[in-house]
Amino acid sequence: MTGSADLKPHLARSHVMDLMRQMLRIRRFEEKCIELYATERIRGFLHVYIGEEAVAVGALPTLTPDDAVVATYREHGQALIRGVPMNAIMAEMYGKQEGCSGGRGGSMHIFDVAHRFYGGNAIVGGGLPLAVGMALADKMCNRRRVTACFFGDGAVAEGEFHESLNLAAVWKLPILFVCENNLYAMGTALELTESETDLHLKAQSYRISSVAVDGMDVVAVEAAARRATAAIRAGEGPQFLECRTYRFRAHSAFDPELYRSKTEVEEWKKRGPIERFGAWAEANAILHPTDFAALEQEVAAEIEAAVAFAESGNWEPVETLTRGVYAEVAP
């Protein structure tokens, strides 16, 4: 890869501010979701991204609106950063008609075709073949698009991961694989389930150019993602990013966290993406205490509006229960 200047993040104040804003949007949105879960406004499964924000915030802005995103059941962050309106996401969490998936999907199935956000796939590894097909279609139609596919370390154990990486490499597809390695597949540690825990090596075995980055460092993720998407656009085929990160909260609201120690969680929290980037920005006098306060206020207002939107949303009438099983016309 070249080291040309336009591939590096420019840490101008406005960009720093934006990275901070986006990470805070995810963090505060999900903190609110946890509250709303406790008060039973949100039901079902709720998988939060808290601790992993730097991955979505670093990687996604390197895409253009024409590119596509495929994500997992832990996808609120990717959806927010991709531009899916917070109101529509929150309404979806509530199961209201005004939700981005009409309320039919909930937390795990956020879809927004207008923003080329293709879920919200809650079968581990299930999104990878879809992303391969989307990228294949783009290649066959000579569209210069990138499909970014997010998945966790758990997916690496699935056959679909290996099948998909192989197909993407054989067909040289324009796809960015983003592995969010948070060290646990639900509650089972990576070293208990993988013979090779250096996950980016697996991609190399398929002759896919891959790199492991500090997924707690938003700037490192952005730099790696910029290089990867540039390579894809240059026709170099699929690229693989392993973002080493950590989930600060439980896997879902049902998880008693018996499989890891509080000390381990606390150690990782010291490397929190918001905490560390914020401290750096302040130490370098790029952001000031008043900036943080202003950002917090701005994000709080957006969340408050989203909650109000979801609260005032409507339940789909039971009469339309069987709608949307079969399509009448192809969109």
Next chain:
Amino acid sequence: MTRPPVETRIRTSYREAIRAAIFEAMLEDERVFLMGEDVGRYGGCYAVSKGLLAEFGPERIRDTPLSESAFVGAGIGAAIVGMRPIVEIMTVNFSLLALDQIVNNAATLLHMSGGQISVPLVIRMATGAGRQVAAQHSHSLEGWYAHIPGLKVLAPATLEDARGMLGTALRDPNPVLIFEHVLLYNMEGEIAADAGAVEIGKAAIRRPGRDVTLIAYGGTLHKTLLAAEILAKEGIDAEVVDLRTLRPLDTATLLESIGRTHHAVVVDEGWRSGSLSAEVAARLAEEGFWSLDAPIGRVCSVEVPIPYPRHLEEAALPQPARIVAAAQAVMRR
């Protein structure tokens, strides 16, 4: 002097009819492509796609690795962004490796996305027994797929349907699975030279009759027609209905038929327990009970993985003699 136009008929086989349908679809719509194991250089494991690679090239006649889940999923992914893929899976047994993609993605994306994403995908696969290829290549699992809301399931049993269902399926905005019975590929006959798309979603009466309705599909249709001829010699005039579409089921045609015959036998190469035949029989009992003069009969595969030796395989499958016996039983003859 003008003469009425004479319909030109051509001789073809089930295999050639499907190939002609693929050929036509590829010519008509550049979004259509065929993808699967050995569809290109090998010519298709049942030779359906033989010659298509030379015609359309490797981009559109796309050989895949033995990765059923990934290439079926890739078909779904390509379909949701505007392509019209035809995915070929060698046999229904192998489709189990892609069950996740078919059931969890193809069948659900429209619904989970609140109607934003439709999946205009066609998946073709061989099904059924009769070639002594034993318990991992011979099963009839189409009934499982017919259980799934969001999928459409077709079972062409005639040359016309082999020729015509694919085009209709490609124009459908939903995922459509086409089950081709392995014993039908060599079936030959004549069809109209201009045969084309056929309606799906409707059953067809293949042999009208007054006394008993024999309901079949796919590979068992021809055994059932044979049984009907034997029954005719014994004075039982059987009507044979070809389901054609396994999901959605055309219950109306079945009810109309038993309204006239008052007797029904369901023939299904799947196993009896939890089968498509069970669903058909249940619907007739729920909605047609008062039309029936006798309990509904069923002829299914014996509940054993399909064995290799010829005599055991034959004994495991529905055969004309068993269909005749079942019809006689419901007629109390």
